[in-house]
Amino acid sequence: MATLHTRSSARLMLTPSVILLLCWMIVPLAMTLYFSFLRYNLLMPGTEEWIGFLNYQFFVEDPAFWASLINTLLLVGGTLLITVVGGTFLAILLDQPFFGQGIVRLLVIAPFFVMPTVSALVWKNMLMHPVNGLFAWVARAFGAQPVDWLAEVPLLSVTIIVSWAWLPFATLIILTALQSLDQDQKEAAEMDGAGIFSIFWHITLPHLARALTVVVLIETIFLLSVFAEIFVTTNGGPGTESTNLTYLIYMQALLFYDAGAASAGGVIAIILANIVAIFLIRMIGKNLEA
């Protein structure tokens, strides 16, 4: 009954929620933009004044900015690599029939439900700790010098912790895609003389393209703003070795109390996220078309 009348009354009833959502988005964005042009330091109240692009200049000229930008991209890229490759591998394993399939699948999903702070604490104190950690114990069992993960390879450590949490997500999505692959196609390829690697490369992987695209896009959105894992484990250090853009903004705002520079950083992060999004859509977005 899509008459003119029902359509206009539908619009009328939608309006409150649309307005609410719009305010929810526009007000913080507008305030961030406004603050980013102010000298606004929480330690010097009452001295706010318009300073144009000075905050942006200050933020970009900070040597930590470029380091954190590269760290952000490395963290996102590394985690994507581990989760997509590892997720595909795990999904193929889980797709095989074996005893206890249900319980194993349930356990594989579990890390995704662990809070980032909790998982970071567990990794920091029980696995990567140079004295008490499991990895150190294993290294000593082989007579090797234990690695102080968070001090020696901080960014890699954070990448591993984040990957651990996101691997189940990738596995789950890829597993469902695998299960929708027509068995006849695999059998046809088998009769056509394709071995297991050829079947994977020519039949399975093209079938997974869409699922992999979804995994990459969703993970990128969340990984650009990784914070808890860094805050709990390395605090961005040593130096700026594991500082990403999100953590740098946090430092500006809540360690240096410079709300203006932090807002400018926030705006830069938004722009960066959009650049990444444009590249991603260009590269892999065509997979989403039917």
Added chain:
Amino acid sequence: MGSITLEAVTKSFGGVKVIPGVDLEINDGEFVVFVGPSGCGKSTLLRLIAGLEDVTSGRILIDGQDATGMPPARRKLSMVFQSYALYPHMSVYKNIAFPLKMAGMDPAKIKEKVEGAAGILNLTDYLDRRPGQLSGGQRQRVAIGRAIVREPSAFLFDEPLSNLDAALRVNMRLEISELQKSLGTTSIYVTHDQIEAMTMADKIVVLNAGRIEQVGSPLDLYHKPANLFVAGFIGSPKMNLVEGEAARSRGATTMGIRPEHLTLSKTEGEWQGRVGVAEHLGSDTFLHVHVQGIEAPLTTRVPGNVEVSHGDTVFLTPDPARTYLFGPDGQAL
């Protein structure tokens, strides 16, 4: 070359014996049709020959060589699936070229072969399309193209026409028969449709519950059915199977008479009955006649058009030379 021999082949899934034991000889160049009702194990038998399932016991010989444990690719058979199983992300060209590419053939030779196959199958204009952009009949042809480029020792067809509409099915039936005759390649064709079996086969294998009921040429099965199952399965409309007094008087438990071998009369005959549904096809008329003492209505086929209507009384007489008699075990006498 493409002779296939099955020796005491059995197949069980878990504890269920799907194929309790099959011996079969398929000669080079023959068009063999496996026919039977759904669930009779005909597709399983085909998959055993293809190597997509492992036999539980028994041997499969292809060209005299034991192929029982061979992987599917090395059996040199190609298969056309019911769902066609085309690769959706590849163009028609790449679909047809796939088996050759897997065999590591030279690209120039692949091109020549694919274009040759496309020419035979009228696919030349569609080589750049994806399977999703083709009609059902064209997809079917791509699947056949993919099967013929390898020049296999035998083709396996798994109900290839069941996804097509009726008119197209008749066309494709002819095309497949024509292609098989011109290539002279051994073919095994699985269907539940006895008309496809009768029209295409050199040799029909009638299967029921995993057992072979009868093997023979289409007309053999039509004229000399070995048992009740084959008699009821082959022929359209179905053979009338009459039990009771009429059969006993001829010394049998069951008597079979085909609809085309019953003579209709309005005045006299062996059985008196009342006309039920009359199907007028123009060329023939099928009458379903209810006869006292015979449970199922007798179907009779009368050439041309006869003016009878629902409720009329008619007489039917079986042609004594063309009745089939079956004993208490269901075997022909």
